[in-house]
Ligand SMILES: O=C(O)Cc1cc(O)ccc1O
């Protein structure tokens with residue numbers, strides 16, 4: 001695979017043209033009467049038109065045919081997505097899952113969509129407030145089908161296997177230890193290269209932002225320039241069985257076939273060698289009139305949704321490598337709250353309270369003196385979902401495995417297992433590397449999440465003995481020794 005190009009910067013205004021068609025972006029305006037090369041202009045709005053500038057998100061896509069060319073949507077019964085949070089009775093227990101099983105392609109072919117499973121969540125896509133956490137396990141690439149999420153944004157954390165994601169904005173390769181965000185409405189298709197697994201945080205009604213840095217200053221944590229945005233790439237190919245667009249809409253999946261064949265139209269214009277600058281409306285209209293009825297009929301067949309020749313805007317998919325996180329931590333004493341490790345936050349309307357934060361536990365130095373260095377024992381007014389990309393998590397060397405997960409719900413006590421407590425209370429406090437070669441992460445939410453039937457039962461991955469990891473903790477209380 002030739003290496004892909006990206007543009008850098010979080011939330012920037014970017015502009016990109018497929019190099020095969022220079023000048024495809026209209027100059028100085030969004031909606032010329034006829035766009036260069038006869039493309040259609042289409043806006044994708046990611047915020048209300050009237051949002052303040054700082055939060056206003058939209059992009060303009062210049063495409064061979066507009067997205068509206070599709071047959072009616074039909075329900076699709078596939079995957080295990082739900083936002084029915086009443087499938088099973090509430091369960092406040094500490095929950096831990098063994099690595100979610102990835103079926104072999106020879107037994108059960110799953111692609112990114114058919115391999116989606118909702119594990120837990122809260123809230124409701126219609127009310128535009130809530131989250132869902134999904135696990136994806138797949139072994140097959142999506143073939144001539146793409147997905148878009150009408151309900152919210154997907155933050156995708158691959159854990160095993162890389163994802164080659166084609167989007168309307170271009171291609172991104174996302175490997176374990178990288179994450180990507182595909183925002184509401186963006187069409188994407190996922191190619192995989194073997195058995196593949198990962199986690200998804202879905203947020204309804206908010207976009208991810210970089211956390212404010214406050215007294216940290218202008219730099220640090222996830223730096224904006226390390227967020228990478230794809231460059232325009234389009235395809236105009238024959239799709240014998242037609243292209244299927246899948247929409248996740250109000251928690252359910254729907255499919256529609258694209259109709260409209262771009263090749264004929266586009267090749268025709270191309271054959272006229274529209275070399276830029278070709279902004280002459282009269283000339284363009286002349287070309288458009290040249291289509292015969294036969295050509296128009298031929299035009300109504302099939303086309304790829306990845307037909308965006310150029311785009312500009314600040315509403316894009318993006319990826320980020322977790323190794324780029326600039327870690328800040330205690331250099332004197334005590335254990336700082338894990339909010340210091342926030343990569344991205346989806347804010348609620350309450351100041352400082354996130355609908356969901358994406359937090360990582362990267363390799364770093366532990367140097368705090370006179371300090372119990374691992375995570376403290378904890379009861380939280382937020383819900384803490386954790387996953388492990390690789391290695392071990394410092395608070396639980398055993399039991400919490402890559403590709404598994406844990407959920408410590410609102411006010412459910414949790415903390416280091418007995419082993420960890422004993423070791424860390426006796427350890428000689430020298431500077432030491434913590435979490436070397438590992439990457440654990442947390443989706444922390446102000447919402448009280450319910451677990452799905454798949455999570456508690458069907459996945460068959462729930463570790464029924466999790467609570468036992470704290471059983472050996474013994475009292476060290478000694479009234480005679482301070
Ligand atoms: O529960 C956990 O392991 C996550 C966590 C880590 C930490 O360093 C401090 C608090 C906390 O909840």
Ligand SMILES: [Fe+2]
Pocket residue numbers: 378380384408414
């Ligand atoms: Fe915690």
